[in-house]
Amino acid sequence: MSSSAPVPDIVRCAYMELVVTDIAASREFYVDILGLVVTEETETEIHLRSLEEFIHHNLVLRQGSQPAVAAFGFRVRGEADLAKAETYYRELGCEVRRTEAGFRKGIGEVVRVLDPLGFPYEFFFDTEHVERLTWNYEHHGAGAIVRLDHFNQVYPDVDTGARYLEGLGFRRTEDIRDSEGVTYAAWLARKDTVHDTALTGGAGPAMHHVAFATHEKHNILYICDKLGALRRSDSIERGPGRHGVSNAFYLYLRDPDGHRVEIYTQDYYTGDPDNPLVTWDVHDNQRRDWWGSPVVPSWYTEASTVLDLDGNPVPVREREQSQEMDVTIGADGFSYTRKDDTATGFKVGSQL
Ligand SMILES: O=C1C=CC(S(=O)(=O)O)=CC1(O)O
Numbered sequence: 001m002s003s004s005a006p007v008p009d010i011v012r013c014a015y016m017e018l019v020v021t022d023i024a025a026s027r028e029f030y031v032d033i034l035g036l037v038v039t040e041e042t043e044t045e046i047h048l049r050s051l052e053e054f055i056h057h058n059l060v061l062r063q064g065s066q067p068a069v070a071a072f073g074f075r076v077r078g079e080a081d082l083a084k085a086e087t088y089y090r091e092l093g094c095e096v097r098r099t100e101a102g103f104r105k106g107i108g109e110v111v112r113v114l115d116p117l118g119f120p121y122e123f124f125f126d127t128e129h130v131e132r133l134t135w136n137y138e139h140h141g142a143g144a145i146v147r148l149d150h151f152n153q154v155y156p157d158v159d160t161g162a163r164y165l166e167g168l169g170f171r172r173t174e175d176i177r178d179s180e181g182v183t184y185a186a187w188l189a190r191k192d193t194v195h196d197t198a199l200t201g202g203a204g205p206a207m208h209h210v211a212f213a214t215h216e217k218h219n220i221l222y223i224c225d226k227l228g229a230l231r232r233s234d235s236i237e238r239g240p241g242r243h244g245v246s247n248a249f250y251l252y253l254r255d256p257d258g259h260r261v262e263i264y265t266q267d268y269y270t271g272d273p274d275n276p277l278v279t280w281d282v283h284d285n286q287r288r289d290w291w292g293s294p295v296v297p298s299w300y301t302e303a304s305t306v307l308d309l310d311g312n313p314v315p316v317r318e319r320e321q322s323q324e325m326d327v328t329i330g331a332d333g334f335s336y337t338r339k340d341d342t343a344t345g346f347k348v349g350s351q352l
């Protein structure tokens with residue numbers, strides 16, 4: 001997959017459209033529990049944003065019959081980048097549709113593509129500016145979600161996927177590999193933090209998670225306490241904890257449809273042109289959780305269906321290379337805490 005056309009200048013990941021089967025239950029999760037702000041809503045569609053956001057939305061919840069992901073939206077630097085996106089993806093042989101303004105509420109023209117990996121990407125520039133609630137602390141609450149931080153996409157062949165994204169101008173900042181050169185995951189950025197999206201090796205194309213940022217770790221701990229108080233602790237899938245990759249403090253939740261949402265804070269700056277790539281050994285038991293806490297199997301095996309430009313599910317393809325869960329968890333899995341000290345690899349009692 002190659003194109004000699006100039007790539008669109010992507011500024012950041014900006015919005016995701018989720019199809020949800022019970023919009024009232026989803027509204028309760030994202031608004032009442034997580035505190036995202038309603039920019040506008042109808043009975044079947046809710047446009048939400050995080051507290052420091054000034055574009056119209058970071059998340060669209062749309063009522064539908066099956067849970068799915070309909071769009072991964074990226075903001076580009078100017079109107080001219082829409083034509084670049086059109087030309088670039090047409091040269092890649094992808095389906096490309098340029099919509100009129102208003103196809104998405106609060107957004108101008110959108111270039112929609114089904115990208116070479118099978119994901120529905122959207123590129124936009126013009127957007128209605130809405131109230132940025134950065135200083136409106138009366139709306140923040142103790143679990144304040146301030147920004148959309150990143151997407152995470154499941155795809156069978158991480159190296160191929162990462163090469164496509166690097167060709168689109170993303171910078172690889174971290175990855176997980178083994179001594180045979182198999183890549184299990186990669187993190188790729190346009191903005192000056194660890195990633196705008198990541199590729200997790202597995203059956204795909206599928207959406208692994210969408211991540212929102214808080215300013216502080218205590219915001220994440222409050223969300224956990226609030227879920228406990230609401231007797232909704234079953235929404236917590238993994239964490240809270242400290243990532244190895246990205247160094248961020250994290251929590252993974254599952255929404256009422258099973259869509260995975262990460263709450264994420266305090267990764268690091270990656271904006272210099274010579275930002276050093278961080279590569280983790282797949283057997284390093286601190287790569288995904290710096291404290292060595294195990295990754296629950298569902299985190300590796302479950303993800304959301306993605307839709308094509310007509311709203312039909314994109315068929316997934318199984319990963320052919322070795323699976324991270326197989327090589328690190330369970331009877332045949334192997335991970336170390338200290339590379340040459342295999343006698344005491346795992347913390348006692350934390351085996352799944
Ligand atoms: O955002 C992330 C940063 C790090 C990790 S990992 O679990 O530490 O690999 C996962 C993640 O992709 O969700």
Ligand SMILES: [Fe+2]
Pocket residue numbers: 150152209211262264
């Ligand atoms: Fe993440």
